Amino acid sequence: MIDAENINDVLNTDIRTPIPESIVSKILSLPPFVVVPGVSNLRDLSRENELRPGYVYRSGNLSDVSPEGKSILATDLGITTIFDLRNQGERERAPSPEIDGIETIWMPYGDRPATLNLRDFAKDDQAAPGFVAMYMGILNAAKPIFTEVFAHIRDEPNDPFIYHCSAGKDRTGVLSALIFLLIGRPYDEIVHDYMLTRLALEGTRENLTRALGLDLDISTDQLSPEANGMLELSGVRAQAMEAFLKTFEATYDGGVEKFLTSELGFSPDDIALMRKNLNQR
Numbered sequence: 001m002i003d004a005e006n007i008n009d010v011l012n013t014d015i016r017t018p019i020p021e022s023i024v025s026k027i028l029s030l031p032p033f034v035v036v037p038g039v040s041n042l043r044d045l046s047r048e049n050e051l052r053p054g055y056v057y058r059s060g061n062l063s064d065v066s067p068e069g070k071s072i073l074a075t076d077l078g079i080t081t082i083f084d085l086r087n088q089g090e091r092e093r094a095p096s097p098e099i100d101g102i103e104t105i106w107m108p109y110g111d112r113p114a115t116l117n118l119r120d121f122a123k124d125d126q127a128a129p130g131f132v133a134m135y136m137g138i139l140n141a142a143k144p145i146f147t148e149v150f151a152h153i154r155d156e157p158n159d160p161f162i163y164h165c166s167a168g169k170d171r172t173g174v175l176s177a178l179i180f181l182l183i184g185r186p187y188d189e190i191v192h193d194y195m196l197t198r199l200a201l202e203g204t205r206e207n208l209t210r211a212l213g214l215d216l217d218i219s220t221d222q223l224s225p226e227a228n229g230m231l232e233l234s235g236v237r238a239q240a241m242e243a244f245l246k247t248f249e250a251t252y253d254g255g256v257e258k259f260l261t262s263e264l265g266f267s268p269d270d271i272a273l274m275r276k277n278l279n280q281r
Contacts, residue, residue, distance in 0.1 A: 113141045121230070139259070182256050
């Protein structure tokens with residue numbers, strides 16, 4: 001039996017350590033995960049009925065979705081809109097699928113993403129400074145597409161939607177955090193949602209370490225700072241999202257409302273309507 005405490009232990013598994021396939025498949029078969037062939041890390045964002053079920057979905061890249069998966073997205077889930085958070089190069093390497101009845105919206109970045117220093121991800125505080133810098137940079141770079149997502153929430157309460165980046169971890173995680181903050185969810189729920197991506201990464205864990213030329217049997221203190229940093233960057237740490245949330249709310253005094261008004265141009269009335277639509281029964 002997999003209870004909440006056991007799930008948290010699983011989610012905190014280091015990226016270098018394998019999670020038994022039986023456990024991964026069991027959890028991925030349960031809500032909030034949604035099984036769609038060819039799509040990884042797909043889940044309904046609703047939590048304890050605070051966010052309306054069946055309206056907001058997040059996932060990894062959709063480029064490999066199968067014909068059956070397309071039908072599930074359009075018919076079973078009723079998705080009307082896909083928001084692609086990736087950059088132009090990623091879209092060229094893995095083009096967005098064409099799905100009858102579903103519109104894909106993409107916007108070029110409004111700013112250059114923050115320059116990453118892998119050494120910032122290799123520090124003893126489990127990479128929090130590196131992730132905070134990256135996630136704050138995502139807020140700036142992704143303003144155009146984030147604006148489109150929140151406008152959809154305001155204007156289209158009856159049209160379920162999905163957003164994704166490549167793995168569905170970082171850019172997707174930042175947007176999910178903003179949506180949860182908008183409806184007043186506590187940090188622990190936001191972090192838990194973020195950590196669920198660790199399960200989806202299990203399928204790529206060995207490919208990652210192989211690409212880095214790493215031996216899983218050697219200790220991290222034998223790796224270069226850059227290799228250690230890449231491992232941390234590719235993993236999922238609760239401390240990273242916790243630190244980002246604290247930095248975000250300190251930067252935008254007034255929290256997500258301040259960000260939506262000052263950075264994305266929405267009004268207080270817009271925000272009130274977004275909350276109503278997200279909580280609508």
